[in-house]
Amino acid sequence: MTAVAPPRPAAPVRRNRPALMGRAPQDTPAGAGTYLLLAVTMLFAVFPLYWMFVIATSNDEALAKLPPAVVPGDRFMTNVEEVFSLQDVFFAASMVNSVIVSVVVTASVLFFCSLAGFAFAKLRFAGRNALMLFVVLTLTVPNQLGIVALYIVMGKLGWNGTLLAVIAPGLVTAFGVFYMRQFIVNSVPDELVESARVDGASTMRVYWNIVLPAIRPALAVLGLLTFVATWNDFQWPLITLSGSDYPTSMVAISDLASGNYVIYRRVLAGAFIATVPLLIMLFIGGRQIVRGIMEGAVKS
Amino acid sequence: MSTTRAAPASGRGAAPGRGGSGAAERRLSWRNRLYRFDMRYMPYLLIAPFFLLFILFGLFPLIFNGVVALRNYRLDDPTLPYWAGVENFTRLFGDEDFWNALYNTFGIFLLSSVPQLLLALIVASLLNRKLRLQTWWRVGMLLPYVTPIVASSMVFSVFFSRDFGMANWALGLFGYGSPEAPIDWRADKTHSWIAIATMVNWKWIGYNALLYLAAMQSIPRDVYEASAIDGAGPWRQLWRITVPMIQPIIVFTVVLSTIGGLQLFTEPMLFDPNAQTATGGPNGEWQTIAQLIYKVGWKDLNLGYAAAMSWALFLIILVVAGINTLLTNRLSGGRR
Numbered sequence: 001m002t003a004v005a006p007p008r009p010a011a012p013v014r015r016n017r018p019a020l021m022g023r024a025p026q027d028t029p030a031g032a033g034t035y036l037l038l039a040v041t042m043l044f045a046v047f048p049l050y051w052m053f054v055i056a057t058s059n060d061e062a063l064a065k066l067p068p069a070v071v072p073g074d075r076f077m078t079n080v081e082e083v084f085s086l087q088d089v090f091f092a093a094s095m096v097n098s099v100i101v102s103v104v105v106t107a108s109v110l111f112f113c114s115l116a117g118f119a120f121a122k123l124r125f126a127g128r129n130a131l132m133l134f135v136v137l138t139l140t141v142p143n144q145l146g147i148v149a150l151y152i153v154m155g156k157l158g159w160n161g162t163l164l165a166v167i168a169p170g171l172v173t174a175f176g177v178f179y180m181r182q183f184i185v186n187s188v189p190d191e192l193v194e195s196a197r198v199d200g201a202s203t204m205r206v207y208w209n210i211v212l213p214a215i216r217p218a219l220a221v222l223g224l225l226t227f228v229a230t231w232n233d234f235q236w237p238l239i240t241l242s243g244s245d246y247p248t249s250m251v252a253i254s255d256l257a258s259g260n261y262v263i264y265r266r267v268l269a270g271a272f273i274a275t276v277p278l279l280i281m282l283f284i285g286g287r288q289i290v291r292g293i294m295e296g297a298v299k300s
Numbered sequence: 301m302s303t304t305r306a307a308p309a310s311g312r313g314a315a316p317g318r319g320g321s322g323a324a325e326r327r328l329s330w331r332n333r334l335y336r337f338d339m340r341y342m343p344y345l346l347i348a349p350f351f352l353l354f355i356l357f358g359l360f361p362l363i364f365n366g367v368v369a370l371r372n373y374r375l376d377d378p379t380l381p382y383w384a385g386v387e388n389f390t391r392l393f394g395d396e397d398f399w400n401a402l403y404n405t406f407g408i409f410l411l412s413s414v415p416q417l418l419l420a421l422i423v424a425s426l427l428n429r430k431l432r433l434q435t436w437w438r439v440g441m442l443l444p445y446v447t448p449i450v451a452s453s454m455v456f457s458v459f460f461s462r463d464f465g466m467a468n469w470a471l472g473l474f475g476y477g478s479p480e481a482p483i484d485w486r487a488d489k490t491h492s493w494i495a496i497a498t499m500v501n502w503k504w505i506g507y508n509a510l511l512y513l514a515a516m517q518s519i520p521r522d523v524y525e526a527s528a529i530d531g532a533g534p535w536r537q538l539w540r541i542t543v544p545m546i547q548p549i550i551v552f553t554v555v556l557s558t559i560g561g562l563q564l565f566t567e568p569m570l571f572d573p574n575a576q577t578a579t580g581g582p583n584g585e586w587q588t589i590a591q592l593i594y595k596v597g598w599k600d601l602n603l604g605y606a607a608a609m610s611w612a613l614f615l616i617i618l619v620v621a622g623i624n625t626l627l628t629n630r631l632s633g634g635r636r
Contacts, residue, residue, distance in 0.1 A: 030432075066479075147593075149368055153360065254575060257454060
């Protein structure tokens with residue numbers, strides 16, 4: 001922006017209204033008002049999570065307080081122990097199940113989608129464009145549409161009520177292929193692939209030695225997004241796992257909340273435990289998640 | 301895959317012992333064939349796992365769903381005739397539950413998508429400044445996005461309880477409602493819709509704000525330089541320059557929130573203290589289509605009818621997404 005030198009002399013008059021200077025908003029330093037509004041927004045974003053913790057650490061009376069309780073209590077461990085010891089909820093097992101499902105699905109999505117994305121981005125084969133169009137079209141199909149038939153299919157396979165029924169439909173995603181293709185097209189130079197070919201490298205060697213190292217950032221982004229989505233999935237796990245001995249943590253939480261008399265400090269203690277892994281992920285990989293979402297936006 | 305890769309290595313290992321030009325030739329042709337296989341068929345092997353898994357667990361159920369919709373598929377009564385023809389579809393037209401759920405779904409959808417996208421736009425323009433700790437503001441906006449909907453819906457269910465609920469308490473501070481006659485958020489359509497829409501808005505505002513922010517930052521800077529001439533303030537700048545410039549992404553978010561909003565399931569399910577009945581309130585005040593599909597399929601055990609309902613929902617989503625795209629194109633000022 002320093003290149004726009006000529007209008008400078010007039011600047012002092014306009015100094016207090018930076019937007020009028022023709023500066024792009026992202027070059028305009030935020031004022032106190034912006035920070036204040038952002039802080040309020042952040043408060044709204046954080047408060048339900050914070051309050052979940054408050055109730056998870058309190059006794060039953062905390063819920064019936066006016067003005068509402070906003071200071072955490074000291075009963076977190078008691079509540080957690082109660083949640084874990086409930087016989088018919090299988091909470092501890094459900095956390096393990098959620099880890100298994102999310103890890104397997106994420107690993108599979110990363111591997112298979114990067115393979116297919118690589119093929120669509122850098123290899124030549126008959127029908128490539130038509131097949132890619134097919135992938136893009138399936139992106140827009142709402143996933144709920146096939147849920148009844150999926151249940152019947154899983155019934156025929158005998159998988160309903162087992163983790164397989166939750167894992168299998170998540171193993172690949174059209175979005176993953178699409179995202180990987182975009183990234184590989186832009187980040188792996190054709191010349192690099194060509195020269196490796198000349199040196200006699202096989203397709204898999206190119207994938208392993210050239211493509212994989214180049215797409216590590218994209219793997220991180222897709223992995224985080226897939227993990228979060230799989231961990232949080234509720235409708236399909238509820239349908240197929242309901243009443244079984246292998247709930248995921250989301251199904252287990254909804255079990256905690258069913259019945260005539262719901263004890264919310266337990267429900268929210270369970271909910272809090274199941275949220276913590278994701279908060280840790282956001283804390284560690286937040287930068288990647290933000291970048292992934294924003295890059296996806298510009299490209300699409 | 302591993303066998304084809306191992307082959308040339310073993311070939312090479314065997315060659316020196318044998319010597320002779322015949323072996324060398326054979327080795328070459330082996331390599332040649334391997335190379336040709338690699339070039340011609342390897343791409344298909346790479347995309348095969350995706351297509352196999354997708355066809356098996358994605359595409360096939362989708363098509364099979366159409367067959368199920370034409371059948372009498374009752375888990376509790378297998379004696380009915382196999383085919384039902386279009387009966388499941390014609391039944392939809394006279395089904396009061398279906399129309400009620402459709403009405404609820406649209407009501408909640410309007411209350412969630414419109415404020416959601418407008419607020420996201422404002423948050424994005426707040427983020428679109430030179431900020432200290434820029435990354436942390438952005439990451440913070442994603443807190444609701446990573447929070448499980450199951451967990452946040454539980455929290456909001458407590459917020460919106462009639463007695464001792466935080467929503468009623470906060471509204472009371474502004475002189476709305478009273479402790480003697482607290483708002484019963486689960487007693488009528490309007491209030492339950494607002495409560496559920498609040499959950500949806502909370503979850504998605506930050507995510508959409510980041511999408512908008514990305515688009516805002518790719519607007520060429522000279523557009524803003526030109527706008528200084530007619531003295532546009534920040535607010536006018538947002539509506540006159542920024543919004544028309546990021547129109548494609550706005551359309552994209554409208555389509556996304558249409559697809560997601562019309563399939564709303566978790567929030568209305570868990571807003572109900574008797575979640576497992578899936579009735580969305582004592583008289584279906586907030587039962588959405590997705591919830592009704594679940595109830596018909598897995599509580600009433602009529603999978604054929606649930607499949608027909610899924611198709612109806614799909615058609616509705618298609619039509620509404622189309623209409624919304626046209627509307628958004630008009631409203632956000634793109635005349636290209």
